[in-house]
Amino acid sequence: SQEFKIAVLPGDGIGPEVMAEAMKVLDRVEEKFSVRFARTTAHVGGIAIDREGKALPDTTVELCRQSDAILFGSVGGPKWESLPPDEQPERGALLPLRKIFGLFCNLRPAIVFPALTGNSSLKPEVVEGGFDLLVVRELTGGIYFAQPKGIEGTGPERTGFDTMKYSEAEVERIARVAFEAAGKRRKKVCSIDKANVLSTSVLWREVVERVAKDYPDVELSHMYVDNAAMQLCRWPKQFDVMLCGNMFGDILSDEAAMLTGSLGMLPSASLAEGSFGLYEPSGGSAPDIAGQGIANPIAQILSAAMMLKYSFGLAEAAQAVEKAVEAVLNEGYRTADIYQGQPGEIKVDTAGMGDAIVARI
Amino acid sequence: SQEFKIAVLPGDGIGPEVMAEAMKVLDRVEEKFSVRFARTTAHVGGIAIDREGKALPDTTVELCRQSDAILFGSVGGPKWESLPPDEQPERGALLPLRKIFGLFCNLRPAIVFPALTGNSSLKPEVVEGGFDLLVVRELTGGIYFAQPKGIEGTGPERTGFDTMKYSEAEVERIARVAFEAAGKRRKKVCSIDKANVLSTSVLWREVVERVAKDYPDVELSHMYVDNAAMQLCRWPKQFDVMLCGNMFGDILSDEAAMLTGSLGMLPSASLAEGSFGLYEPSGGSAPDIAGQGIANPIAQILSAAMMLKYSFGLAEAAQAVEKAVEAVLNEGYRTADIYQGQPGEIKVDTAGMGDAIVARI
Numbered sequence: 001s002q003e004f005k006i007a008v009l010p011g012d013g014i015g016p017e018v019m020a021e022a023m024k025v026l027d028r029v030e031e032k033f034s035v036r037f038a039r040t041t042a043h044v045g046g047i048a049i050d051r052e053g054k055a056l057p058d059t060t061v062e063l064c065r066q067s068d069a070i071l072f073g074s075v076g077g078p079k080w081e082s083l084p085p086d087e088q089p090e091r092g093a094l095l096p097l098r099k100i101f102g103l104f105c106n107l108r109p110a111i112v113f114p115a116l117t118g119n120s121s122l123k124p125e126v127v128e129g130g131f132d133l134l135v136v137r138e139l140t141g142g143i144y145f146a147q148p149k150g151i152e153g154t155g156p157e158r159t160g161f162d163t164m165k166y167s168e169a170e171v172e173r174i175a176r177v178a179f180e181a182a183g184k185r186r187k188k189v190c191s192i193d194k195a196n197v198l199s200t201s202v203l204w205r206e207v208v209e210r211v212a213k214d215y216p217d218v219e220l221s222h223m224y225v226d227n228a229a230m231q232l233c234r235w236p237k238q239f240d241v242m243l244c245g246n247m248f249g250d251i252l253s254d255e256a257a258m259l260t261g262s263l264g265m266l267p268s269a270s271l272a273e274g275s276f277g278l279y280e281p282s283g284g285s286a287p288d289i290a291g292q293g294i295a296n297p298i299a300q301i302l303s304a305a306m307m308l309k310y311s312f313g314l315a316e317a318a319q320a321v322e323k324a325v326e327a328v329l330n331e332g333y334r335t336a337d338i339y340q341g342q343p344g345e346i347k348v349d350t351a352g353m354g355d356a357i358v359a360r361i
Numbered sequence: 362s363q364e365f366k367i368a369v370l371p372g373d374g375i376g377p378e379v380m381a382e383a384m385k386v387l388d389r390v391e392e393k394f395s396v397r398f399a400r401t402t403a404h405v406g407g408i409a410i411d412r413e414g415k416a417l418p419d420t421t422v423e424l425c426r427q428s429d430a431i432l433f434g435s436v437g438g439p440k441w442e443s444l445p446p447d448e449q450p451e452r453g454a455l456l457p458l459r460k461i462f463g464l465f466c467n468l469r470p471a472i473v474f475p476a477l478t479g480n481s482s483l484k485p486e487v488v489e490g491g492f493d494l495l496v497v498r499e500l501t502g503g504i505y506f507a508q509p510k511g512i513e514g515t516g517p518e519r520t521g522f523d524t525m526k527y528s529e530a531e532v533e534r535i536a537r538v539a540f541e542a543a544g545k546r547r548k549k550v551c552s553i554d555k556a557n558v559l560s561t562s563v564l565w566r567e568v569v570e571r572v573a574k575d576y577p578d579v580e581l582s583h584m585y586v587d588n589a590a591m592q593l594c595r596w597p598k599q600f601d602v603m604l605c606g607n608m609f610g611d612i613l614s615d616e617a618a619m620l621t622g623s624l625g626m627l628p629s630a631s632l633a634e635g636s637f638g639l640y641e642p643s644g645g646s647a648p649d650i651a652g653q654g655i656a657n658p659i660a661q662i663l664s665a666a667m668m669l670k671y672s673f674g675l676a677e678a679a680q681a682v683e684k685a686v687e688a689v690l691n692e693g694y695r696t697a698d699i700y701q702g703q704p705g706e707i708k709v710d711t712a713g714m715g716d717a718i719v720a721r722i
């Protein structure tokens with residue numbers, strides 16, 4: 001039977017608790033689909049700072065290098081918030097991981113599970129029947145990484161500066177991912193930019209137009225980022241795939257995720273060329289509820305499902321996990337974050353939700 | 362009696378129609394408060410391209426220079442969308458006006474009028490009783506104007522680039538506006554940045570912290586822009602004043618405005634040091650409904666009220682206009698965009714709404 005190596009990085013806050021449930025799910029998938037997941041756990045984020053002196057220890061990087069994929073929990077918490085930004089858990093772990101492993105492509109689905117439309121802060125008539133969009137965000141370029149970047153000068157003229165930059169090759173690479181994804185969905189790409197102000201966006205738009213010619217069955221539109229921020233909260237159903245640079249994708253994917261009302265349920269994938277990827281929940285480490293056993297493990301479990309699909313090519317197993325999640329939701333299982341006290345709802349804790357899902361795979 | 366000179370730039374789309382109503386309101390204010398508004402109209406935007414060859418003709422700039430304030434309608438439309446970005450109505454008129462007149466401070470209130478909570482795309486329980494926040498956006502710096510900016514290279518390495526940049530002096534100047542404004546409101550400033558990624562934001566945050574010391578009665582918090590995009594749609598009432606750089610302010614102010622459901626009602630002010638300013642509706646030129654006499658003139662009328670207050674120091678007159686707007690809304694007057702067919706609503710056209718407001722000043 002096939003064997004895949006996974007670097008398991010639970011991190012901080014609710015990370016370890018929800019990761020434990022994802023492990024149960026992988027155990028079940030091993031049984032059911034006769035594969036083997038060789039899992040090794042390592043520290044990342046705040047706990048790595050505490051135990052090994054930095055958010056991304058070399059030993060953790062080495063483990064990731066020897067693995068086929070990274071399953072990531074979440075990092076950060078009040079304890080480390082006063083560190084310099086560079087050393088903080090989020091920044092100090094995620095940005096270097098993206099750079100080292102060339103994780104240029106961030107896939108962030110924003111899905112309202114039809115059973116959970118009531119959780120969205122949008123009106124019922126706006127979310128009725130749910131919505132399902134995918135943000136494809138470039139993750140290793142743009143203003144996040146381009147040089148120069150720094151602070152210089154003194155007195156009132158002391159100045160902070162950053163550089164936004166994209167090459168044709170970078171735009172083309174991420175645009176192809178968006179068009180491919182749209183081809184398997186509702187066949188629409190909306191490319192987000194600020195071409196009325198940014199030269200980077202002028203180039204971005206040109207390249208996206210050129211790439212679109214190779215995908216004649218996919219409809220391309222362009223939208224300014226300010227308008228996109230409005231349209232998302234006015235009528236999210238208008239979107240299928242939103243193609244964004246690093247910064248705009250950061251903002252809009254979070255907005256879209258929050259609008260679903262299912263933030264604790266949304267997975268994400270950060271992919272390199274080839275099959276390597278990092279998989280993590282879209283939500284944060286939720287330190288306020290950590291250690292209580294009440295966190296929702298679904299985002300972590302669906303992140304594992306994305307790993308099965310994108311890094312291991314186990315589409316069938318991935319689907320089995322997704323179906324199981326849908327099934328428990330339809331049967332009324334709810335962790336505290338999505339419990340609304342409606343008739344038919346069954347309140348469960350983290351492990352209860354994990355077990356219910358495992359039982360349905 | 363005092364006299365003020367106004368450059369009236371109606372622009373495109375619904376601009377001229379709603380501007381006509383603002384003129385009626387100014388006529389009424391002249392009578393009532395014994396002031397004089399010497400008004401001169403000029404072209405801007407698409408109509409200026411058609412008639413004078415560019416979006417911001419020199420004669421228009423000259424008129425503005427000789428005026429105490431600019432009352433701006435709105436610009437843009439499908440007719441000019443295929444021009445190069447630099448020459449398009451929005452970009453070609455607004456950015457140079459901001460730069461030439463040093464309009465560094467953009468005030469964009471996002472208010473849900475209590476009579477109109479039903480218009481928001483947010484759930485009733487989220488908008489109940491309305492909300493009222495103010496985005497203070499830096500408008501002449503940041504990634505909009507900093508150099509270098511351009512496209513260079515060839516082939517796959519052809520690269521678009523922009524520079525984000527803020528000096529201490531620039532941050533301090535806009536931060537003071539935010540703290541002053543908060544002092545007259547609910548005494549909270551939330552400063553938006555991305556200090557975990559951008560050096561510009563690290564400086565931004567430092568300077569805001571320092572300025573805050575001069576306003577001990579105002580509470581300061583910081584929020585990353587991605588989180589702010591989420592928090593706005595989760596619970597907008599948490600915000601009083603949001604202090605933003607140019608780009609983040611562009612995105613978040615539009616998101617906030619859309620969430621109110623009252624986009625056609627929101628004014629904005631773009632202020633220079635001293636008393637000069639440009640006043641314009643937050644919404645666009647709405648070419649789809651132009652020429653039908655059905656546009657909502659309230660945003661334009663409230664923009665005129667902001668002008669009375671900020672450029673002319675006529676706080677009492679400004680308040681009289683605002684009160685008149687509130688009164689007509691409470692009495693049920695509705696243009697098509699805010700008409701919901703509820704009992705007590707009176708459907709009016711653009712002029713009908715203008716007249717109703719004038720009658721209550």
Ligand SMILES: CC(C)[C@H](C(=O)O)[C@@H](O)C(=O)O
Pocket residue numbers: 090091094095250557558587
């Ligand atoms: C922690 C931060 C650097 C990161 C980002 O901005 O990319 C986070 O917001 C995300 O979206 O994964």
Ligand SMILES: CC(C)[C@H](C(=O)O)[C@@H](O)C(=O)O
Pocket residue numbers: 196197226451452455456611
């Ligand atoms: C038209 C455009 C350049 C402008 C901006 O981005 O500032 C507009 O979106 C605005 O907010 O006034």
